[in-house]
Amino acid sequence: MSTSTLVTLPDQSTAKIPKVNFLNQENGLLSWILTLDHKRIAILYLITTVFFFMIGGAAAAVIRLELLTPAGDLVAADTYNKLFSIHGIIMVFFFLVPIAPAVLGNFLIPLMIGARDVALPRVNLLSWYLFVIGGCFELYMIIFGGVDTGWTFTTPLSTHYVNTHVVGAAMGIFIAGFSSILTGINFIVTIHKMRAPGMTWFRLPLFIWSFYATSIIFVLATPVIAIAMVLIVLERVVGIGVFDPARGGDPILFQHLFWFYSHPAVYVMILPGMGVISEVVSTFSRKRVFGYTAVAFSSVAIAVFSFFVWAHHMFIMGISNYSALVFSLMTMLVAVPSAIKVFNWSATMYKGSIHFDTPMIYTLGFLGLFTIGGLTGVFLATLGMDIHLTETYFIVAHFHYVMVGGMVSALMAGIHFWWPKITGRMYPESLGRLAAIILFIGFNLTFFPQFILGYLGMPRRYWSYPPEFQVLNVFSSAGATILAIGYLLPFLYLPWSITYGEIAGSNPWKATGLEWQTQSPPLMENFPEIPIMDHEAYDYDWLERHQQEVASV
Amino acid sequence: MSETASTTHGVLAGAQHEHPPYQRHHFSSVAQQFDASNFAMWLFLLTEIMFFGGLFTSYLIMRNWYYPAFVAGSHQLSIFLGTTMTAVLIISSFTMAMAVWCAETGRKRDLILSLSLTLLLGVVFLCLKGFEWHGEWVEYHVPGLRFSVENFVNPASDPQVFKEYHDKPLATDMAENVGQYFFLYFVMTGMHALHMIIGVSVLTFMILRARAGDYTSGHVTFVENFGLYWHFVDIVWIFLFPLLYLISRHS
Amino acid sequence: MNYISPVLWQFLRKWLTHFALFPPEASKMASQMDALFFFLVLVSLVGLTVVVLIVVGSSMAYHHRRHPQAVQIEGSTLLEATWTIIPLGLFLVMFVWGALLYFRVYTPPANAMNIYVVGKQWMWKAEHPGGQHEIDALHVPIGRPIQLTLISQDVFHSFSIPAFRVKREAIPGRYTSVWFEATQVGTYHLFCTQYCGTNHSQMIGEVVVMTPDDYQKWLAGSTSGDSLAQDGERLFASLSCNACHNPTAAARGPNLVGVYGSHLTLTSGQTITVDEAYLRSAILDPSEHVTQGYAPIMPTYQGQVSEEGVIALVEYIKNLNSDYRIQQTLNTTGFSPNIEEKQAPAGKATAAPGEVKQ
Incomplete structure (x- = not known):
């Protein structure tokens, strides 16, 4: 692979980080925890979500270690159950759901549409505090004994049969849910009302479209899980019997309420990643995204369809055969917009002028892993096949391919891509590429064997397993150590680069977005004066003309 | 806008500009600010609809399954009390609408009066609700905490209701399901009451600010948005009232 | 093999002998399921190959050194329609195939x-x-x-x-x-x-x-002596079901002979077919399942009969095809119209399996 990159850095001997920027404009702890600036709130979110990622990751490490041997010999069965429950709850509700919208979205949406801030800065800060309070509930739950219901809180197990901190965990999710709702409202209002002059809907970067779709899901789906969690808490504390079949209740009702949120939530986790990929593919191919309208509308289509597929989590749970038909069909339909996107991104590279910097390598990894993740999702949507595959490691592998292979790759691409904008400095390029490649290899080694395990029938959430599954499990655990290195490298070099990285200048990637037309790191209110958008998104000819103009002045 | 009071600020050289004090700095005009917060309020109400929607759906499903139990349960509620509460809320919606109008036309004294009336009616509603809940507690209708099937297995044990409806006795298994009715009754009215309590607290805060003249100098966004919220809470009750009190009234 | 540590060698051997990619095919359904699986794998491989070919091909052909100036392409409706319709078509094929299999797995044949x-x-x-x-x-x-x-x-x-x-x-x-x-x-x-x-x-x-x-x-x-239906019969007698459900003219409940598979009209006006699920709920939530013409006097057996007990009862009622069987239960317990005063014969009724002892 070539070592030459797209980066055009200013002359490092004379370059300076702008004297005034959002990082140094105000000082002291108070100026951070009481800040109304969307960029600072994004950084607060980054720190908290990364903290939760470490907890979830540590749980995953112990899980993989336990599964090295068929017998359950490292931790007790109860401990193992708590570990995977904590891993699921933390990673889903406190890492995957918030990180992309709250970190990348908060930082970039106002910059990209040419606004000084999000529409409701105080609500934005409030939503961070709600998230932190929800997180504290989870920490309390973990420290004082954990919870062993799995992240799905299946009733009546969670309401009548376990004796762990279900109430604490549910309250944490309930509160963090309001943080999501407020973030969603804030983004929708910002995108509707705060666009710069000339920024029409079809000039918006595709990143904005996918975050808009994400926000719709936040606003419409999250209240339903709030209700589901309230019912769980009431059932446990007061014992009203709404999920208890012996008292006229129905445990399936909970499944409906839970998945009505949690399936759309899956798209909350992947849609922002899709937005990042659109930006990165375009920038590093020096070419506009192929079929802008199709990519934009497919995001909205995914958000809309995602509300009509929830019962595909219940194909073997005794829903009627005919409703299973409808939900299978709807699930097939929701796969189509994702397919369109993958093909459009691939076509964007055709006849481009492609550079292989770190974000692009992550993106290529994303394309492969997300395609596998998406296609195996179709396996599960196929009714008959689902009978054999559901509740096995196949499903574990499938959603990790989408959530970790897809989303975390996209997230890494995004963080590397906008790192110079956030900090004003470059990360070390060769280390970045190395980490991206290690992540890709480690990920496949960890999760591909799980597809085979799943077809062999190994059930998920098993603490011990029959010995013939050991080979593949050892591969998987070995891969997990490589994957861990892939994650740890950025944890080391990114903080290093804040002080020692090369100064990036305002537009190191020669990208077209408005966020690149202002200084890095940006000012407290983003732009000295509100820009006027007079060209389409991804217009590289405009960028060239613009740069010449600036140079000649 | 011809404000006398205007603020000049800006940390950056060249970013000096003037705008009325209530305009938040990141908006380019008051109109944009109003549009944005108004739109946000509507979105918030949308999530609220989804929130109550989950409960309404559960209620309708359960009612369909356990029809006789739900009829017996709703006979326990007093129509008179329900109607009174509805009337109180509708009047409070009217006074709230008056408050918005007063704010828009800059009538400070009338604004404070309308807000205080709204507050008063809100508190009256909550008291009536508390009274009704107390009644259910006394009669052992609180599932999980204090519940007995006596009134449904043997309707004559509750002479007041029996005189009016002549309910047939329910079998024990069906009578247990009245618990589901009361559970949903408490969750739904409880969630509604929670919204009322939040509304009443905000109203108190607004009255204080209205006395300082904050809403009568052109900045009415907050009053208008709160008005939307208050009407929404009212509308939720307009759905709850027939579902819980009226729907099984034929005798 | 001396240079490989014996432990590692043992491990490798264990792995190689235990390694499988597919579970055994041991039922009629298995081969049908595998056929669908291979089809899905094939389609996925083709899809993945297409994407990888475009991506890797473009990466090599349009590397910025070989292709310094990108050609701006707006999009192509025809191409986009192609890659919308072809996946959609394939997904629909999977949907129909999968649905057929699903209905087959979850619709037991009558002679099962x-x-x-x-x-x-x-x-x-x-x-x-x-x-x-x-x-x-x-x-x-x-x-x-x-x-x-x-x-x-x-x-x-x-x-x-x-x-x-x-x-x-x-x-x-x-x-x-x-x-x-x-x-x-x-x-x-x-x-x-x-x-x-x-x-x-x-x-x-x-x-x-x-x-x-x-x-x-x-x-x-491994027989325990009694069939499931016989267990049910004992339970039927010990719970005094026969006090009401019997063929006499004075019976307060419907006679259960031949009720399985028949169509019943309930007091709610609904018409239902009697199957296992109906029998189960009629025992546990009787008031919602009262046959037309009868009073809702049956008490619930929720909490009094275990799931195994209910199964035995259901199996017994399923196999009831003559009044003779019920007469038998009447004889064993001694039918008395006033069941409250009835004394259970010592050792018999209390020992019936499936009854929850309280």
């Missing part, structure tokens, strides 16, 4: 032999019609359709036999069913795949597939 399975934390109990009970094991004959009627006594469980490619959730409070026809003699894994609490991973067992002869021998060797 019914085995009841009760799941509870953390064991599976199978109940054969002949009264054989087994725990964490299931013995079935080859070449005969077997229907499993599943229910859970506590939380959700899921009954999975990977070698047969079938799985079904066992749900508290309602029957679910699944069927298979075993084709290969052998012992296969039985898993609980729905997370059900502490010992979820110990809720496993084995499915033993036998030739019909061996199966007959096994049946004879």
Whole structure:
């Protein structure tokens, strides 16, 4: 692979980080925890979500270690159950759901549409505090004994049969849910009302479209899980019997309420990643995204369809055969917009002028892993096949391919891509590429064997397993150590680069977005004066003309 | 806008500009600010609809399954009390609408009066609700905490209701399901009451600010948005009232 | 082999002998499921290859050194329509194929032999019609359709036999069913795949597939004496069901002879077909299932009869085809119109299996 990159850095001997920027404009702890600036709130979110990622990751490490041997010999069965429950709850509700919208979205949406801030800065800060309070509930739950219901809180197990901190965990999710709702409202209002002059809907970067779709899901789906969690808490504390079949209740009702949120939530986790990929593919191919309208509308289509597929989590749970038909069909339909996107991104590279910097390598990894993740999702949507595959490691592998292979790759691409904008400095390029490649290899080694395990029938959430599954499990655990290195490298070099990285200048990637037309790191209110958008998104000819103009002045 | 009071600020050289004090700095005009917060309020109400929607759906499903139990349960509620509460809320919606109008036309004294009336009616509603809940507690209708099937297995044990409806006795298994009715009754009215309590607290805060003249100098966004919220809470009750009190009234 | 440490060598050997990519195909359904799986894998491979070819091809052909100036392309409706319609078509094929298979797995044939399975934390109990009970094991004959009627006594469980490619959730409070026809003699894994609490991973067992002869021998060797229906008969008598459900003219409840499979009109005006699920709920929630013309006087048996007891009762009622059987129960308990004063014959009624002792 070539070592030459797209980066055009200013002359490092004379370059300076702008004297005034959002990082140094105000000082002291108070100026951070009481800040109304969307960029600072994004950084607060980054720190908290990364903290939760470490907890979830540590749980995953112990899980993989336990599964090295068929017998359950490292931790007790109860401990193992708590570990995977904590891993699921933390990673889903406190890492995957918030990180992309709250970190990348908060930082970039106002910059990209040419606004000084999000529409409701105080609500934005409030939503961070709600998230932190929800997180504290989870920490309390973990420290004082954990919870062993799995992240799905299946009733009546969670309401009548376990004796762990279900109430604490549910309250944490309930509160963090309001943080999501407020973030969603804030983004929708910002995108509707705060666009710069000339920024029409079809000039918006595709990143904005996918975050808009994400926000719709936040606003419409999250209240339903709030209700589901309230019912769980009431059932446990007061014992009203709404999920208890012996008292006229129905445990399936909970499944409906839970998945009505949690399936759309899956798209909350992947849609922002899709937005990042659109930006990165375009920038590093020096070419506009192929079929802008199709990519934009497919995001909205995914958000809309995602509300009509929830019962595909219940194909073997005794829903009627005919409703299973409808939900299978709807699930097939929701796969189509994702397919369109993958093909459009691939076509964007055709006849481009492609550079292989770190974000692009992550993106290529994303394309492969997300395609596998998406296609195996179709396996599960196929009714008959689902009978054999559901509740096995196949499903574990499938959603990790989408959530970790897809989303975390996209997230890494995004963080590397906008790192110079956030900090004003470059990360070390060769280390970045190395980490991206290690992540890709480690990920496949960890999760591909799980597809085979799943077809062999190994059930998920098993603490011990029959010995013939050991080979593949050892591969998987070995891969997990490589994957861990892939994650740890950025944890080391990114903080290093804040002080020692090369100064990036305002537009190191020669990208077209408005966020690149202002200084890095940006000012407290983003732009000295509100820009006027007079060209389409991804217009590289405009960028060239613009740069010449600036140079000649 | 011809404000006398205007603020000049800006940390950056060249970013000096003037705008009325209530305009938040990141908006380019008051109109944009109003549009944005108004739109946000509507979105918030949308999530609220989804929130109550989950409960309404559960209620309708359960009612369909356990029809006789739900009829017996709703006979326990007093129509008179329900109607009174509805009337109180509708009047409070009217006074709230008056408050918005007063704010828009800059009538400070009338604004404070309308807000205080709204507050008063809100508190009256909550008291009536508390009274009704107390009644259910006394009669052992609180599932999980204090519940007995006596009134449904043997309707004559509750002479007041029996005189009016002549309910047939329910079998024990069906009578247990009245618990589901009361559970949903408490969750739904409880969630509604929670919204009322939040509304009443905000109203108190607004009255204080209205006395300082904050809403009568052109900045009415907050009053208008709160008005939307208050009407929404009212509308939720307009759905709850027939579902819980009226729907099984034929005798 | 001296240069490989013996431990590592043992490990490698163990791996290689235990390594498999596919579970055994031991039922009629398995080969059909595998065919669909191969089709899905094939389509996925083609799809993945197309994407990888475009991406890798473009990466090589349009590397910025070879292709310094990008050609701006707006898009192409024709191309986009192509890659919308082709995946959609393929997905629809998968949908139809999958749906056919799903209906096949979850629609047991009429001649299937019914085995009841009760799941509870953390064991599976199978109940054969002949009264054989087994725990964490299931013995079935080859070449005969077997229907499993599943229910859970506590939380959700899921009954999975990977070698047969079938799985079904066992749900508290309602029957679910699944069927298979075993084709290969052998012992296969039985898993609980729905997370059900502490010992979820110990809720496993084995499915033993036998030739019909061996199966007959096994049946004879593990019978407990009474068939499931006979257990039900005892329970029917000891719970005094026969006090009301009997063929006499004074009976206060409907006669249950031949009721299974018939159409009933309920007091609510609904017409239903009597199946296992109906019988179960009529025992546990009687007031919602009163036959037209009868008073709602039946008490609920919720909490008084275990799931196994309900199964025995259901099996008994299913097999009731003459008044003679009910007469028998009347004789054993001594029919008395005033059941409150009736004294249960010592040792008989109290010992009936399936009754929850309080």
